[in-house]
Amino acid sequence: MPTRRTFLAAVPAAAATLVLTSCGAAGATSAPPATGTPAATSPPPAAPGAQQSPIALDTATAQPAPDLPELVLDYPGDVEVRVRYVSRDPEDPTGCTTRGREETVEAEVPPGTAAVLLGDVRYELVQFHFHTASEHTLDGRRFPVEQHFVHRGPAGETLVIGLFLTDDGPGGTLQDTVLGELPDECGEEETVGGLDLAGALPADLSTLRYPGSLTTRPNTEGVSWLVLRTPAAVAASTVQGFRELFPEGDSRDLQPLGDRVVRLREQ
Template identity: 30%
Template sequence: MKKLIWGLLCCCAGSASYANNDVHWGYQGEVSAEHWGALSDQYQLCATGKNQSPINIQGTYHSTDQHPIQIDYAENPENIVFNGHTVQVNAKNSQNNKVTIDGENYYLKQFHFHTPSENTIDGKQFPLEIHFVNANAQGQLTVLAVMVENGQANPEWTKLWKDFKAQENQTKPITSQIQLQNLLPTTREYYRFSGSLTTPPCSEGVNWIVYKNPITMSQDQIQMLQKVLNFQHNNRPVQVQNGRIVIED
């Protein structure tokens, strides 16, 4: 039964397209999240989808089967940019940055930040959430979500920020050696569910891995990102779960 549930969850994770910026959207005013579905026909799923992200994680299914996730992020990121919605770090087109789930390889495309967190855990919201976006050869997406809480400074964030330029769409190469593993929690217990992109076009079929345990950044580091956003939020509100199974592993 447990293996069946796991398989059904995996089957729900079909192909999802990347966020489309042809039509302007945002997080405030008439282009905010509650209006996304009406901004464009391409964005209709933002209003009508039944497996949307983020969610409030609660009432999980405890799996006794082992479903280890192997993360090999060995290659240095390529560049960093403020794209108007978030700070995004783009990965090199390489097979040296990969996540392996049940024998399937997903390759890191980029990671970015949301403040405050989009997913919540038993109603708890964190000041920051990092999304590592990975895709397999067929374009199916797996997102690793890492919560960030206020605490000890993170040295990798300091090195990333050294190369960052706050002007919109000004891409800067990464010059420091970044240990991406240090942006992941050391304890790798997680929640898993099928969801969507949290930005337009809100495509569904995204496999979500949300780590239980947060990493830390200092208050100054968190505020560096918030300052770029003019201290406005860039998180989509929690969406209805609609009976989806959330596996706790």
């Protein structure tokens, strides 16, 4: 089951157009943890530019974009992943001393197992990971957890699908299963099978799309973000268990929107 490695790559010009208009790109080799509630000792982001993530999303001001390509899932109903604890803190690369925003739990998906399509461009799912509290906000709301599905495009572009998680579900979801098998910090990775990737996302695939960056070091820009408007529900015990791993949170502070435009693709 998923390994805790995160990647994100710069988006080439062609993909960047997709990002600005459809937010379609996919990753290469970096990772995303962040801080919605950053620890006081968290280091500042490295060399931030004008297109950093996460941001505050607002459905009322997002520009309707019905002409953008729809998000098509090619996720299997049964997959095995490798899950591990990952640190992107250069001062604590093993993540064995402190738990902060540069650390997370990551599930590595076997190559060729799952993908999404935007138009005729296919983005392979590389891994997914979690942040508490949510890195993005939606209409002023911060959710208990945010899940990031990191994809890589044909030219190494990075596309990330963000999914908000609430803590009022009955349990039994992919998220409940993975977060219920969390490896110890600095411990051995875990293999988790029988995961329904296809059922991990809501039926409503409406997305808020914008060009941004990785939310962990090196905070590389050129990342296409597609944040799902509709959250998924997991059990309260699942959220509590993850929060106990990161009592100070592992999410990055909100970044300025600047002159970027957030587009809403209803679906």
